[in-house]
Amino acid sequence: MRKFEGERVGIREKGSDKLIAVYPHSIDGNAEEVADKVLFWYYQQDCSTGERLEKYYVDSLSETELKALQ
Helix, strand or coil, X not given: CCEXXXXXXXXXXXXXXXXXXXXXXXXXXXXXXXXXXXXXXXXXXXXXXXXHHHHEEEEECCHHHHHHHC
């Protein structure tokens, strides 16, 4: 199982891989723990996203995306 170690992660849309949101904290853990935590955070931001969560997945940000955040 993949582990995230101090990486910046975001939520992407399945199919298009479009970046939907950037998790504002660095995170460590296995993929399942990280996905649960990040998707729960996203759900807390806007409860109306609940029905759309199955269309999203958690992924590391690319170098280009990280540079754009700075």
